[in-house]
Amino acid sequence: MSGWSGQPSADGRPEPVQHPDGLDLHRPLSRRLTSAAHLPVEHRAALDALPVRRRAYEADEELIQRGTAFTHAFILEAGWACAYRTLPSGGRQVLSIYLPGDLIGLLAVTSADGSGLETDHSVRAITAAEVSEVDVSELSSALMRVPGLARHMLWDAARAGAILEERIVSLGRRNARERTAHFYLELSERLTLGGAPKAKAYDCPLSQYVVADVLGLSPEHLNRVMRQLRLTGLLCVRRGRVDLLNTESLERLADFDPAYLRTSRAA
Amino acid sequence: MSGWSGQPSADGRPEPVQHPDGLDLHRPLSRRLTSAAHLPVEHRAALDALPVRRRAYEADEELIQRGTAFTHAFILEAGWACAYRTLPSGGRQVLSIYLPGDLIGLLAVTSADGSGLETDHSVRAITAAEVSEVDVSELSSALMRVPGLARHMLWDAARAGAILEERIVSLGRRNARERTAHFYLELSERLTLGGAPKAKAYDCPLSQYVVADVLGLSPEHLNRVMRQLRLTGLLCVRRGRVDLLNTESLERLADFDPAYLRTSRAA
DNA sequence: CGTCCAGTTGACACCAATCAATAGAGGTGG
DNA sequence: CCACCTCTATTGATTGGTGTCAACTGGACG
Structure with a gap:
């Protein structure tokens, strides 16, 4: 397969039929x-x-x-x-x-x-x-x-496919800070797609090594970027907990538009 | 849509039914x-x-x-x-x-x-x-x-999706030379998927500006990379004509495996 | 013959990789 | 409970690949 897959059940609408x-x-x-x-x-x-x-x-x-x-x-x-x-x-x-x-x-x-x-x-x-x-x-x-x-x-x-494309944009044309911000925003969005309001914090079991391999960065550099994001009050990741300290700034930094994860998208 | 699409009719097999x-x-x-x-x-x-x-x-x-x-x-x-x-x-x-x-x-x-x-x-x-x-x-x-x-x-x-994933690998973990080699090999493969033997040369109307935007590079740097590939006898692109001068070296350099473009792929 | 655009080349700055080392956290056994 | 170990996180010094800025070239076209 192409090994990629989304969250089919999460489109913001409750299930039309209830199951026991x-x-x-x-x-x-x-x-x-x-x-x-x-x-x-x-x-x-x-x-x-x-x-x-x-x-x-x-x-x-x-x-x-x-x-x-x-x-x-x-x-x-x-x-x-x-x-x-x-x-x-x-x-x-x-x-x-x-x-x-x-x-x-x-x-x-x-x-x-x-x-x-x-x-x-x-x-x-x-x-x-x-x-x-x-x-x-x-x-x-x-x-x-x-x-x-x-x-x-x-x-x-x-x-x-939309997620893959968004990652291509990140890898091709965004710098390390922008990629990192974009990634944690995307995770937040995907985790709460069930309809819940966007959480400002969420649990995330990904080590910096894994995230670095997602974003095409070295673990050391990712670490420095995360420190900078923390010191500038944008994003804090500690012990499996992600805190979006300033969502608005993060979204501006990453040029993040959650539309690509939503049901009503096309193209 | 997600705007991505492959070549559905090219799987190496002739069409089972002839049309006028x-x-x-x-x-x-x-x-x-x-x-x-x-x-x-x-x-x-x-x-x-x-x-x-x-x-x-x-x-x-x-x-x-x-x-x-x-x-x-x-x-x-x-x-x-x-x-x-x-x-x-x-x-x-x-x-x-x-x-x-x-x-x-x-x-x-x-x-x-x-x-x-x-x-x-x-x-x-x-x-x-x-x-x-x-x-x-x-x-x-x-x-x-x-x-x-x-x-x-x-x-x-x-x-x-497989093509998108391969591009992600390129953008994330391959340097400019490897990306460039991979890209022109992929094009060659996609152009000849009809069943024709892999051509050593093909026409390609893509300017360096376009290719740079595919590979996440600046046009100037791509140009330098192409010169290096030319001088080392690997790849020559001139006036809309691509020459794969040394396919074997190119494939080794780019870690290119055409399987992802073929019918028999999975996952 | 001038314009335009793709291609080319050079100098320089900078972002990120690499190499090297230390610190912390969690787990395990004594 | 502490010593030890391992994995993750962190920091520093240095290198190198790539981007940026700035020209210049050459062919295509009118």
């Missing part, structure tokens, strides 16, 4: 996808019938290894994860940060109808994580049976 | 999508029935302007185009280069069922270009009627 709490865990895919747009009730059954296996991963454990066959898509139920590439020089580039609720590897089902597929990057848990695994061929066939499903996956793909 | 040449121009979408996988013949009719308007653009003319309503998806029939973002500082980051045959803005149809959509970046023709415009709402409804269509669009999205 006890059932939710058994229909993770439909739960994630239904709120993005209107999935006909009769199609949900097909989704909920998909065999899903619950599994736990430890921190730093690999969900997907580059170059291996692709067999499962994942729903990250709890914990954080990331997709990354390793370079011959030893460097690492993180491609995506996955938050609880994100879909991982859904796009890969596209080509699941034939050729031997190999992943072109790795995915690993950052914290201890719980995932629901969906068999790729099952998902692939469901894709043909349930017309709305593909539409939802396209929606998710569009959102993930 | 004269008809091709009237069914651009099905022509582009059918070869990626097997689209049932009975579904093609629905695609071919989509109203498509042919239109020509001049060089530097805008197909999509950031912040405006999104109304059409495009098939780039001839010419080159690019998607880009402009920053408050005046800088520009090119997000995608579109080659003849590429789809532009297809993903946007995902959310075309309701809210007023706005594009989050601009798309403009680099050379004079010919496009087929498809109305977004038409495409959106076709998406629901033709099960295979969404699948093909997902395939295209996965491929486009």
Whole structure:
């Protein structure tokens, strides 16, 4: 797949249909996808019938290894994860940060109808994580049976693509301070997309090493940048806690516009 | 949309069904999508029935302007185009280069069922270009009627996402020489994906200014890098002609693996 | 023959990488 | 409870890659 994925269930609207709490865990895919747009009730059954296996991963454990066959898509139920590439020089580039609720590897089902597929990057848990695994061929066939499903996956793909593009802008044309500000603003926005008002502070288990690999910086330089942001009263990150001290200045600095993460986006 | 798009019809396999040449121009979408996988013949009719308007653009003319309503998806029939973002500082980051045959803005149809959509970046023709415009709402409804269509669009999205990810790796962890080498190798690969053997030389209408905005470099520095690549016998770009003088060295330098552009990719 | 624009080259400044080392926090075992 | 260890965070000194500013060149075009 392209290993990227967004938060399909978070579009700011409450779920149109309530599920008994006890059932939710058994229909993770439909739960994630239904709120993005209107999935006909009769199609949900097909989704909920998909065999899903619950599994736990430890921190730093690999969900997907580059170059291996692709067999499962994942729903990250709890914990954080990331997709990354390793370079011959030893460097690492993180491609995506996955938050609880994100879909991982859904796009890969596209080509699941034939050729031997190999992943072109790795995915690993950052914290201890719980995932629901969906068999790729099952998902692939469901894709043909349930017309709305593909539409939802396209929606998710569009959102993930927007995040990738925004990262490209950061890496290509923003300096270290701007990138850092933009990244922590994006995280804040993605974490609260459920409809909650934007929080001024949130928990974040990412070490500076991980963030540096996201932003294409050296850990030392990122550290200096974070200090500067702290001393100028913009942003403070300590012990897994992020404080957006001055959201307005941060957004101006990073040229941050949350529209790309929202439902009503296009293009 | 997310404004990114790949080359759906180029998977190395010949089209399973031959069309009379004269008809091709009237069914651009099905022509582009059918070869990626097997689209049932009975579904093609629905695609071919989509109203498509042919239109020509001049060089530097805008197909999509950031912040405006999104109304059409495009098939780039001839010419080159690019998607880009402009920053408050005046800088520009090119997000995608579109080659003849590429789809532009297809993903946007995902959310075309309701809210007023706005594009989050601009798309403009680099050379004079010919496009087929498809109305977004038409495409959106076709998406629901033709099960295979969404699948093909997902395939295209996965491929486009892979290109974006590869660019992120370049921008984040490769230096100017490596980025440049990687970019021209990728172009070569994308241009010859029709199944032709990889060409050692190809025509490319991109000015150094455009390439610099793709690679996140200043035009002056890119120029120096290109000179160095030329003097070391790796790559020569002159007057719209690219010569891969030493493909093997280039691929080693850029850590280039064309797998991400091919059909059989996953993840 | 002048204009314009892409390409080219040089000098210089600066942002960020690298190398090297220290300090803190959390965990573990004695 | 403390010593020890490891990983993360932090700081300094130095280097180097890339951006910026400023010209100049050369071809395309009218």
